[in-house]
Amino acid sequence: MYPSSPTYGDDAEPDPDPLEPSPARSRRxxxxxxxxxxxxxxxxxxxxxALTVEGVAARAGVAKTTIYRRWRGREELALAVLIDMVERVVVAPDLGDTRKELVSFVDAAVKVIGSTLMGRVMQGLVSELPGDPALARAFRERVVAKRHAELRRLVERGTSRGDLRPGIDVELANELLFGPVYYRLLLSGAPLDAGLATRVVDAVYPALATRGPSVTAGDDRIGRG
Amino acid sequence: MYPSSPTYGDDAEPDPDPLEPSPARSRRxxxxxxxxxxxxxxxxxxxxxALTVEGVAARAGVAKTTIYRRWRGREELALAVLIDMVERVVVAPDLGDTRKELVSFVDAAVKVIGSTLMGRVMQGLVSELPGDPALARAFRERVVAKRHAELRRLVERGTSRGDLRPGIDVELANELLFGPVYYRLLLSGAPLDAGLATRVVDAVYPALATRGPSVTAGDDRIGRG
DNA sequence: AAGAAGCGATACGGATCGTAGCGAAGAGAT
DNA sequence: ATCTCTTCGCTACGATCCGTATCGCTTCTT
Structure with missing residues (x-):
């Protein structure tokens, strides 16, 4: 249902060494x-x-106590998986064209959120955040902030290129670009389809770009077809 | 912590008749x-x-079974409260100016989400949606779709005024306008402050509007200050 | 007054939670 | 090979909440 993606490994050990018997990787x-x-x-x-500590223990062939020695509960366990996934996600490459970079950036998020565990895990964690400040802090610092930082780099590149106007509020830009994506995932349930990234970027780009023909004269507005 | 708002009553019975002894409102x-x-x-x-059926039963002075006769569980109970709140929210009035209407519309959402139970309840329900199709359906039909329908009216009004271009994709517009708001509520935890609605609308408006001076020449872009 | 509907109370079996205590097994050092 | 420290498995708890069944009383309706 959530097939493994090239961006991170869903299976055993993605490390180069398939099975170094015992001492290389410590017991822990x-x-x-x-x-x-x-x-x-x-x-x-x-x-x-549907995640329970007891279920994980049974499936892993491990005592329940062993899990509680490492994580505080199932939420932290899920977060650990999420963080692991986030850290394997590749960064946004320099494509020469800022608009293309933005589309590619958002589209990568759409894909990973819509077709891997990441979306599902985020969906399940959201409700736990308000009641668990430590969890919320970790989630925001190690997941949310990650994309924010990446966008910042992308924006700075675009600004130095002259594509984007200086002084852009990266936080707002981040919300404008990814808000719609998460709105679909979390609230409306609308499909995270292929064209979404393009349409969102097209709509938001005029507010980011220095004035130019592709913004003021183009047809990149919100319409059907 | 979540003060009652003018848009809906958080207290006992908001109906005009304060206490009609018994037969007016049925026992049920x-x-x-x-x-x-x-x-x-x-x-x-x-x-x-932190909501439990047993807790509600105790607080209401009611048997647990009485609750289960009406709702399927705590999620439906919370949804019932949410729906009740949504139905009391006032519609977006005609202000003559489409941009003002949009700001007012988004700002009302920001306020109600950031300072009433509504935000907190939505936050708590989001994670339950994927595992409970019936709940998800009710949530989307009676909460999410509500705002969508209201925006549709607003957009049609703006189009017939000539402020907005025809053929606007209301779904995408909805995501662009409210995605950032829910992004703050659900993911980043950034404050839902007063200026948010204006800034979001300013950024998105060029994509909605017929071309005009306020779009191509103005300074309504994403910047600080 | 009589039937129907709504409700309270109690009692269950079941799933998970999170913790405690103790003995066995792994891993490195001498 | 033995010793020692870390790590882990196992069992056993008390506790909370779930969702359901049953039974008898109270409140409406007619």
């Missing part, structure tokens, strides 16, 4: 990986809602 | 209200996460 690191893998599998089946 | 309707009121109070304290 090995059980870590077994637990996280079981967590991924259960998350793929039923999302965060 | 009365216990309904007692339960919903207890639900509101508990939601205000700890959100959906």
């Amino acid at each position: 690191a090995r059980t870590d990986e077994v637990i996280l893998q079981a967590t991924r599998e259960l998350l793929a089946q039923g999302g965060v809602g | 309707a009365r216990t309904d209200e007692v339960i919903l009121q207890a639900t509101r109070e508990l939601l205000a304290q700890g959100g959906v996460g």
Whole structure:
């Protein structure tokens, strides 16, 4: 249902060494990986809602206490998987053209959110944030802020190119670009289809760009077809 | 923490008749209200996460079974409160100016989401949607679609005024306008401050409007200050 | 007054939670 | 090979909440 994607490994160990018997990866690191893998599998089946510490323990062949020695509960466990995924996501490459970079950036997010565990896990964690400040802090610093920082780099590149006007509020730009994506994921349930990124960027770009023909004269507005 | 707002009543019975002894409101309707009121109070304290059917029953002075005879669980109970709030929200009035209407429309949402139970309840329900199709359907038809329909009216008004170009994709416009708001509520945790609506509308408006001076020549772009 | 509907109370079995205590097994050092 | 420290498995709890079944009383309706 959530097929593994090229951007990160959903299966066993993506490291180059397939099975270095024992001492290379310490004992602790090995059980870590077994637990996280079981967590991924259960998350793929039923999302965060169906995730239980006892279920993970059973699936991983591990004692429940072993899990509680590492994480505070199922939310942190899911977050650990999410962070692991986020850190494997590739950065936005320099394409020479700022608009193309923006589309590519948003589109990558649309794809990863709509077709991997990431979307499902985020969906399941959102409700836990207000009641768990530590979880919320970790989630925001290690997941949300990641994309924000990446966008900042992209914007600075576009500004130095002369494509984007200086002094852009990156936070607002981030919300404008990704708000619609998460709106679909979390609220409306509308499909995260292929054209979404282009349409969002087309709509927002005039507010970011220095004035130019592609903005004021073009037809990149919100319409059908 | 979540003060009652003018747009809907957080307290007992907002109906004109304060206390018509018994037969006016049927027995069933009365216990309904007692339960919903207890639900509101508990939601205000700890959100959906801290809401339990047993807690509501105790607070309402009602048997647990009585609640299960009406709703399927705590999620539906919270949704009932949410729907009740949504239906009391006033519609977007005709202000003569489309941009002003948009700002007013988004700003009303920002206020209600940031300072009433509505935001907190939505935050708590989001994670339950993927695992409960019936709940998701009700949530989308009776909460999400509500704003969408209202925006449609607003857009049609603006189009017939000549402010907005014809053929606007209302769904995308809705996502562009409210995506950033929910992004703050659900993900980033950034404050839902007063200027947000204006800045979002200013950024998106060029994509909606017929070409004109306020779009191509103005300074309504994304910047600081 | 009589039937119907609504409600309270109690009692369950079940799933998870999160913690405690103890003994066994792995891993590195001498 | 033995010793020592870390890590882990196992079992056993008390606790909360779930959702359901049953039964008898109270309140409406006619």
